[in-house]
Amino acid sequence: MPRAVERLAQLQAHLVTSAKQSGRPAPVLLAVSKTRDSSEITALNAAGQHRFGENYVQEAISKMRELVGNNIEWHLIGHLQSNKAKDVATHFDWVQSVDRIKLVDALARHRPGDRGALNLLVQVNIDDEASKHGCTPADAEAICEAIATHESLALRGLMAIPAPSVDVDVRRTAFHDMRLLFDQLRERFPSMDTLSMGMSDDADLAISEGSTMVRIGTALFGPRPAK
Numbered sequence: 001m002p003r004a005v006e007r008l009a010q011l012q013a014h015l016v017t018s019a020k021q022s023g024r025p026a027p028v029l030l031a032v033s034k035t036r037d038s039s040e041i042t043a044l045n046a047a048g049q050h051r052f053g054e055n056y057v058q059e060a061i062s063k064m065r066e067l068v069g070n071n072i073e074w075h076l077i078g079h080l081q082s083n084k085a086k087d088v089a090t091h092f093d094w095v096q097s098v099d100r101i102k103l104v105d106a107l108a109r110h111r112p113g114d115r116g117a118l119n120l121l122v123q124v125n126i127d128d129e130a131s132k133h134g135c136t137p138a139d140a141e142a143i144c145e146a147i148a149t150h151e152s153l154a155l156r157g158l159m160a161i162p163a164p165s166v167d168v169d170v171r172r173t174a175f176h177d178m179r180l181l182f183d184q185l186r187e188r189f190p191s192m193d194t195l196s197m198g199m200s201d202d203a204d205l206a207i208s209e210g211s212t213m214v215r216i217g218t219a220l221f222g223p224r225p226a227k
């Protein structure tokens, strides 16, 4: 049995325990498969893992072509340039990295009519002033509003990648602030059901602050090979 398949069962059990300890529902697991080849994805998919996250558009599309016919839900979690909006709207099921209105409009325009609504998360830059990606917390509402006006898009929630801080309290605050923003926006946009935060190193912390989806690469597949 491939290591990743063994780790999948352990990780699923761990997520349930971790959530229970914080009195929260178990989060959804997104398997982050960037740099991993199609055979590794197939093995996990056969073991019951349905959702996969990719960072790079071309890499993802070539895997989708190889894996056509599998029951896989594809999430884009990497930064998205506007000139790739058509490829992304055509091929992906979810986009987690929406951080500007221009991108919302491009995705809406290019979503094929026969594919159903494209699920979107608004990426919020909650704490990392140095990062160019993610909107400010103050801008999130206007982007949600823009998404909600398009029938070809479904507003599902928020995503964050807090700065990797050694200080646990700093990271906890970032996750906590994201959950507050999520709860606040959800009152106005009831279709929001997903708060994507937490990776291999900080999933437990994110879960304890109310993450509903963790994005895990290394803890499933092992260390990424150098590119």
Ligand SMILES: *Cc1c(COP(=O)(O)O)cnc(C)c1O
Pocket (backbone or CB within 6 Å): 032, 034, 055, 077, 078, 161, 199, 200, 201, 215, 216, 217, 218, 219
């Ligand atoms: C690579 C990546 C992950 C997974 O990171 P790991 O530390 O390998 O679990 C999660 N989210 C995003 C946005 C990523 O780019």
